[in-house]
Amino acid sequence: MSSHTSSPNAQKRAQQLVALPSLSRALSSLPQAQSLDHVSLHQPTLASRAQESEAKLRKALSVTSQNYANGGKPAALTPVNISHLDLEGKIVDAGLPPVGYGCYSDDIYVGYYTVASTANMMKVAIKRLRLHVLGDARFLKTLAKELRIWSDLDHPYVLPLLGFFIEDNNYPSLVSAWMENGTVQQYLQLHPECDFQQMVISIAEGIDYLHGKEIIHSDIKPENILISSLGHPRICDFGISRLLAESKSYNLSSTETGNLKGTVRYMAAEFFSAPNRARQCKESDVWAFSMTVFALMTKVPPYHDMHMDVQVMFALARGQLPSRPDNSEWPKLYKYLWQLCFECWRIEPLKRPSMTEIISSLHLFSTISGPLRDAVSSVTAKELLKTDPTGSFLRIYMTNSSHDTTDLTDVPVPCTGPDGHTPVYFASAASVQTHMTQHPGKVTLGPKLLCSVPYAFKEIVIGESEPYSILPFMEDLMELVRTRGGLTPPGRRPVVGGADNSSEELYHAVGYVNGIRVPGKAAAHLASASVPLDGGEHRIWHDDYELLCWKD
Template sequence: MVQVCSAKGSYKRMLSLEGSRAQTWLDALQTMLDNESFSSNPSETRGTFLKALLRLSNKTGLCPKALQLSHQVHKGEEPVDEGSFGEVYQGRIAGRTVAVKVFRVNQRTDTSKLMKTIWREAIIWCQLYHANVLPCYGIHQLPNQSNRIGLVSPWMESGNISDYLQKRPSSGRLLLLSDIASGLSYLHENKIVHGDLKGPNILVSASGRAFLADFGLSRLADPALLGWTSIRTSTAKSTGTIRWQAPELLNPDDEADPKTTTTSDIYSYGCVCYEIMTGNVPFHTTKNHYSIPMLVIAGKRPPKPDPPDPAYREYGLTEPIWSFIEASWKQDPESRPTAAELQRSHLFSSLVDHRPTQDWGETSAAEFRRRAVPS
């Protein structure tokens, strides 16, 4: 299989397959990607298989059967949450409670292109395996609604990190910052930009562990890795949340929508740190959020709390932590640290973590799929 995906002639012939023959190759490639021998670590072979899987799926409009959970998911009738993207439902699969994020499709949307984009985002997310990245179990296609697709992931009873900290203000906030840095480092190592990092898009497990979620804006940071132009599901100006956005994404003089990058993710990480350590969203005193872009472009940042503030007395904010935050939201993108550098910060090196690493009883999404999807 490696030889077929590496040799130009055989690779081209594989990409020309259609129907059942293409489906057989998609299934075989996904089986290799789910193989435990290299499922948790980036490798040249893994990248080769993912490239082939994405290109063949995009060309044929098909998806690996292992990722198709339509007949296994029992979804609730009413959504438990909704946003501009669509609705979130609670469901059950293989005896476990799951979240089903169903995308809303505009009637004027190019459905074929949108579906391929969602397939692509889903396939990428389904390959991720890290203790601080929310797993994607697979894809749920609604019965009798071929143009409506949902992504299936573990149900997080504790909600997002903002809700979690409101209910549990004494939680170890540095551990949560470390979790987020670790998950972000993993994404960037795999050439993936999150694109919409903020408190509502970070979920917390029952054991108090943070997980990066909502890859609606995710895209490959290096399109050349896949050999095709990266398609973003949405753009920074149209859907990203202004309070967490980097200055380079907010310039009103740019006619084209700017691309989110690993460095803009780092700026957003600094804003998330501010949110966690102060209990406030960035620029919480600025009620008119339309004025925030000009402030950020001018170099303004969320204000540093005064020492009597609960951030110091209750949440653990210190001068070293504030300096750590400031480094992440520097005006010059190239002056910001990388996610790997943040992960190695001395702030995290002495932390003691007694939390369990698994919260839903599976070692990986791949293992869950093997048990949930009949062979």
């Protein structure tokens, strides 16, 4: 047979081998390599392109091997071999149309994997990346690195990588176990009895594991959280989404504009308010996690009332946060999670809680089932307060439209109204009127609940559907310390109740107006305290006021 002709199988094999040199050159630069003896290369067919490709592959590997030797590295450090991840010939496409589409030029297909050890067929998801691997050396190198990192991960809430293969058209495909229960949002809709708190904790633990490995997900959203047959979340697509967004072969989509990589509705505000300085980091993952929690609670995407992503981008650039649906009558857990979301939506990234702190807070919230005082007097609670300056797990989450005030029974109060007996509590609230920045204020328990905060020379009354939190005045954990001029007394740690437009922390305080003690706010950059009363914001410049501080 002439060397210029070949069988269909030979032609197919030749096409596959053409892709190997580029992929192998990318893999060869990675550390922790195995011996070249483990690299499995099929003998070339009569197709001349296949022979040439294999020759180039061997040459690329040998050159890299020599480089290692010249650099003084041990002989065992031959080019990296991830042949154990190569599933070529082991995957059977089910022949069905795509069951899902990603927003980064990728399609999801159903397939079957022949497990060598058992000869059983395993149902798998094939993520087919709609871009050519040839001609983009940087992409190939990064892809190889991401595959290696992914394959080394081992956590119950992280989707494991089974392997990859290169298709005839040079499209790379990634293979993972098939998750029968779909995405977390689909699962929660079909299983409303699901333990939602445990689901959120599990998702947080998966992200925390990635962060512990110094891995930034960069595209956390409900679609990237799958559910196993046991009902456990499996986080997927970490690193791959960012990689596709940065590839030369990537086609622009509605969720990527300029240098902004990610899904707009889940991206942190800094990517739109300061795009030249913003970067994907653990703190931006925390923002996306909280947006995911918001979407799961409300059953709608963030900014669902904005139909175009560009509207969301302008809203985020202004610092506008999602609003809670007006008709939501949430349980205590949802009210707590809503407040936690606000902590994660701090404009200043470094002021957002870490995933480890979020998990600690979530676990502690689940333990508070008995009397509040007993719960917060525990060693666990006091330890958590060292890293939680807001006391978020102590707070009671309400709205002005709440009719059930049994949560406030026996809750200690710092002040009373002008009549001397109406309870007035410490509160924190964010409102459309405060441009969704959270401020310390007060809640008065009269014929109905009334929350208000001092802002822009006014007493801002929080809308009936807008949530706020009440902070019980726990004397075994906190105390009021006299000060003035925005000063924090030496050795004291103020209780944080919010942050202003510039992300400066605002503290709970009690001021005196005409002999009445009124809860409000104080801060060093304000050089004063201010309290809401009689429709106005009363500033306390020169007189003493009381700053709420933790007992350490």
